[in-house]
Structures are given as structure tokens and as C-alpha cells.
Amino acid sequence: MDLQDVEAAAGPLAARFGIRPPTVTSGRVPKSIKRGVRAKVWWGSRLGLVIDPAAERLEQDVLKGELASMMAAFTLRWTFITRFVLALGAALICEFAIMTLLADTPAWAQDLIFYAGTAIWVGLFIVLYRDLIYRSDRKAVEVVGAGPLLAVLEAERQHPSNSWFYLWALPSADRRAERITPPVIPSTTDAP
Template identity: 60%
Template sequence: MDLQEVEAVAGRLAGEFGIRPPKVTSGRVPRSMRLGIRAKVWWGRRLRLVIGPAAERLEPEVLEGELASAMAAFTLRGGLIARCLLTYGAAIACQLVLLALVVSIHPSWGNYIVNGAIPLWVALCIALYRGFVYRSDRKVADVLGASTLFPVLDAERRLSSNGWVHLWALPHADRRAERIAILRLADETAEDHRGLLDRLSDGRGCG
């Protein structure tokens, strides 16, 4: 799939997500991004997509799912920034209070509190990022349907990354698929309930 075709798909999906069509360019994509698409979601008011050679070999449904994930992440980026500020602000406040209490009792223990906080920051970062991925998946499922994501997850299983961010922070494809399946089942159940209520209401109205 060439760059113009990618632009056409991206433009159509942008309309579904209510955002401006992204700027699509060809360029270098880190090897850890095995699908060959790099989404620059954090800066600017417009999503930018860098398409590498690997993306040209993607099946159309995989490409669409990956682009949809990038657009969902772009629409939700403000929420992640707010969560990071609140979470790390609360963690820093707790650490300062604990540090003040410990130092007042045993001054030499202050270094243990500071050094022990490093794993906490890493764990918080991973938890926040994974939550962001799950919310992005939910956004795609709400806008386009859960089936849009399954081809992407299948591709990630086949082309697993060796990048440390993907190994440690990105939820496994199986776990994401399980959550998406649960969301789809919940949506179908809710739709069935709404349909039943509508039929009951129509029946009462006719009576």
C-alpha cells in the first residue's frame, strides 16, 4: 500500500474520530515498531504519521486498525497528561511526607526512601501507559467496533517487538484481546437489553 493510499485511509478514519486528517509522510521508523507506523501524538494540534517500508506490506485491515489506534491515542492524550500530573503529584507529596517523618526519627534512612522510590516511579509509568493503551482500545471499539483491533493484535503476535518499551510497558496482545472481547460482549448484552425494553415499551403502548 503506497503513501497516497495510506493518506486516503487516514483521512477517512480521521472523520470518524472527529479530528483533522493527519499529516502522513514516509521516513525512518524505529525497528521496535514492527508494523512500520510511527504516530507522533504528543506535540501539535495535528496528528503526524511516519510510514516506514514495513507498513507497505501490511494487509489493509491491519493498516486500518493501526491507524485507528493512533487516532484514538491522539484524541485521549490530554487525559493521559492529566492523569500523569495528578498521579505523580500525589506520589511526590506522599514521598515528601514519609521522608520528613523518617528523617525526623532516623536521619540516615532518608537515602533508603529516596532510592526506594525509583521502582515506584517506574511502576507508575508502566501502569499509566498500559491504562492509556486500554482506553485507546476502548475508544477504537466505541468508534469503529471491536473487530477493527483484532487484525492488529494478530499482527503483533506474529511480529513481536524486542524494544524495551514494548516488552515492559505495552500490554500483551492476548490481554488486550481479552479485554476487547469483554467490552464487545458487554456492549452486545446492553444492546439486547435495550432492544427488550423497547419491545416491552411498545407492547405496553399497544395495550
């Protein structure tokens, strides 16, 4: 699969998401990105894709699911940034208020408050990032259906991402699949 194939797949898909077609360039992506497709988002309003030689072995469904997932996250990015800034602001205000109230406490207690606040902030970031992943999965399924995204999740199961960020913040492929597929409710007419 070469750059023209990716551009050909990305153009109509971008139109379905209501965004401009992404710029597609060839380059290296981090080793933790196993499928070889990386989204680059600058402050502008256009998504950029970097395609690694590893992407050449992707099946069409996996590529479509990868692109849909990235485009869905791109369309939801400002909601994520807004929530993140508000959560960070609330955490910093609370931490500042506590530090001000406890200004006469020993240094070790202030350090403890600072580290606890940092841990809470990291936890908030993980929760918000997972929410972004789940929401972009749902949006991708609305646009392209569940098949391509399930193909991406199957590829993730076979070759899991291995960076510390993915281990902490990215939900497992199984959990993501559970969230996008409707539960099977047994029919009462099938019972003997």
C-alpha cells in the same frame, strides 16, 4: 501501500474520531515498531504519522487498526497526561513528606526511600500507560469495530515488539484481545 494510500485511509478515519486528518510523511521508525507506522504527537493539535517502508506489506485491516489505535490514543492523550501529572505530583509530595519526617535518619534509609519512591512512580506510570492502551482499544473498537484491531493484535502476536519499554509497559496482545471481545456466555438452552 504508499503514502497516498495511508492518507486516503487516514482522512475519513480521522473524521470519525473527530480530529483533523494527520500529516503523513515517509521516514524511518525504530526497529521495535514492527509494522512500520509511528505516531508523532507534538504539543499542537494535529497527529503526525511516519510511514516506514515496512508498512508497505501491511494488509488493509491491519493498517486500519493501526491508524484507529493511534487516533484513539491521540484523542485520549490529555486524560493520560493529566492523570500522569497528578500521580507524579502525589508520589513526589508523599516522598517529600516522608523524607522531611525522616530527615534525621541515616543516608542509607533516605536512599532507600528515594529508590522506593522511584519504583512506585515507575509502577504508576506502567499502570496508567496500560490503562491508556486499554481505553484506546475500546475507543478504536467503538469507531471501527473489533476486526481491524484484532488484525493488529494478530500481527503483534506474529511479530512481537522487542523494546524494553514494550516488554514492561505494553499489555500482551492476548490480554488486549480479551478486553475488547465480549465473553462468550453459554446458553442454558443448549444444555442436554
